Amino acid sequence: MEVWLLVDRDAVEVRVRDNGPGVPADLAGSVFVRGFSTKPDLPGGRGIGLALARMVCRRRGGDVTLSPARPDSDLPGAEFRAVLPLAAAERQDAPGTEVTR
Numbered sequence: 478m479e480v481w482l483l484v485d486r487d488a489v490e491v492r493v494r495d496n497g498p499g500v501p502a503d504l505a506g507s508v509f510v511r512g513f514s515t516k517p518d519l520p521g522g523r524g525i526g527l528a529l530a531r532m533v534c535r536r537r538g539g540d541v542t543l544s545p546a547r548p549d550s551d552l553p554g555a556e557f558r559a560v561l562p563l564a565a566a567e568r569q570d571a572p573g574t575e576v577t578r
Contacts, residue, residue: 488539488563494556505543530559538562 481492500508507513509531514523531541539561 489561491559494554496554499553500555
Protein backbone atom coordinates (compact mmCIF):
# COMPACT_ATOMS: atom_id res chain seq x y z
CA MET A 478 0.00 0.00 0.00
CA GLU A 479 1.17 3.51 -0.79
CA VAL A 480 -0.15 6.75 0.68
CA TRP A 481 0.62 10.28 -0.50
CA LEU A 482 -0.29 13.53 1.21
CA LEU A 483 -0.06 16.67 -0.89
CA VAL A 484 -0.74 20.19 0.34
CA ASP A 485 -0.85 23.27 -1.84
CA ARG A 486 -2.30 26.74 -1.48
CA ASP A 487 -5.87 25.65 -2.20
CA ALA A 488 -6.33 22.06 -1.07
CA VAL A 489 -5.15 18.98 0.77
CA GLU A 490 -5.02 15.78 -1.26
CA VAL A 491 -4.63 12.23 0.02
CA ARG A 492 -3.98 9.43 -2.45
CA VAL A 493 -4.06 5.76 -1.46
CA ARG A 494 -2.98 2.95 -3.77
CA ASP A 495 -3.17 -0.72 -2.88
CA ASN A 496 -1.79 -3.78 -4.63
CA GLY A 497 -5.02 -5.80 -4.81
CA PRO A 498 -6.81 -6.84 -7.98
CA GLY A 499 -8.06 -3.31 -8.69
CA VAL A 500 -11.61 -2.21 -9.40
CA PRO A 501 -13.25 -3.56 -12.55
CA ALA A 502 -14.50 -0.75 -14.81
CA ASP A 503 -18.12 -1.93 -14.52
CA LEU A 504 -17.97 -1.54 -10.71
CA ALA A 505 -16.18 1.83 -10.58
CA GLY A 506 -19.36 3.77 -9.77
CA SER A 507 -20.66 1.19 -7.33
CA VAL A 508 -17.72 1.33 -4.90
CA PHE A 509 -19.05 4.63 -3.49
CA VAL A 510 -22.54 3.27 -2.79
CA ARG A 511 -23.17 2.65 0.90
CA GLY A 512 -23.30 -1.08 1.57
CA PHE A 513 -21.55 -2.11 -1.64
CA SER A 514 -18.73 -4.62 -1.22
CA THR A 515 -17.09 -7.33 -3.26
CA LYS A 516 -16.39 -9.23 -0.04
CA PRO A 517 -18.77 -11.67 1.70
CA ASP A 518 -21.26 -10.24 4.19
CA LEU A 519 -20.13 -10.31 7.80
CA PRO A 520 -21.81 -9.17 11.00
CA GLY A 521 -21.32 -5.43 11.37
CA GLY A 522 -21.67 -4.73 7.67
CA ARG A 523 -19.34 -3.75 4.88
CA GLY A 524 -19.15 -1.09 2.24
CA ILE A 525 -19.29 1.97 4.45
CA GLY A 526 -15.78 3.45 4.26
CA LEU A 527 -15.68 4.88 0.73
CA ALA A 528 -19.29 6.07 0.87
CA LEU A 529 -18.66 7.84 4.18
CA ALA A 530 -15.35 9.37 3.05
CA ARG A 531 -16.97 10.74 -0.12
CA MET A 532 -19.95 12.15 1.80
CA VAL A 533 -17.71 13.97 4.30
CA CYS A 534 -15.44 15.37 1.59
CA ARG A 535 -18.34 16.54 -0.59
CA ARG A 536 -20.04 18.26 2.33
CA ARG A 537 -16.85 20.25 2.78
CA GLY A 538 -16.42 21.18 -0.88
CA GLY A 539 -14.13 18.32 -1.87
CA ASP A 540 -14.52 14.84 -3.29
CA VAL A 541 -13.25 11.26 -3.28
CA THR A 542 -12.62 9.64 -6.64
CA LEU A 543 -11.26 6.43 -8.07
CA SER A 544 -8.36 7.13 -10.38
CA PRO A 545 -8.62 5.44 -13.77
CA ALA A 546 -6.45 2.41 -14.38
CA ARG A 547 -3.09 3.27 -15.85
CA PRO A 548 -2.83 1.44 -19.18
CA ASP A 549 0.94 1.93 -19.26
CA SER A 550 1.40 0.20 -15.92
CA ASP A 551 1.60 -3.48 -15.06
CA LEU A 552 0.97 -2.67 -11.39
CA PRO A 553 -2.27 -4.09 -9.99
CA GLY A 554 -4.37 -2.28 -7.47
CA ALA A 555 -6.72 0.64 -7.11
CA GLU A 556 -5.90 4.27 -6.41
CA PHE A 557 -8.31 6.58 -4.61
CA ARG A 558 -7.92 10.34 -4.32
CA ALA A 559 -9.52 12.46 -1.58
CA VAL A 560 -9.38 16.25 -1.92
CA LEU A 561 -10.47 18.87 0.60
CA PRO A 562 -10.21 22.62 0.00
CA LEU A 563 -8.31 24.65 2.55
CA ALA A 564 -10.13 27.47 4.34
CA ALA A 565 -9.23 30.96 3.09
CA ALA A 566 -7.28 31.77 6.28
CA GLU A 567 -5.20 28.59 5.92
CA ARG A 568 -4.35 29.19 2.24
CA GLN A 569 -2.01 32.09 2.92
CA ASP A 570 0.48 29.94 4.83
CA ALA A 571 0.07 26.55 3.13
CA PRO A 572 3.53 25.26 2.16
CA GLY A 573 3.59 23.34 -1.16
CA THR A 574 4.50 20.05 0.52
CA GLU A 575 4.40 16.39 -0.47
CA VAL A 576 4.79 13.51 1.95
CA THR A 577 5.10 9.90 0.73
CA ARG A 578 5.15 6.74 2.80
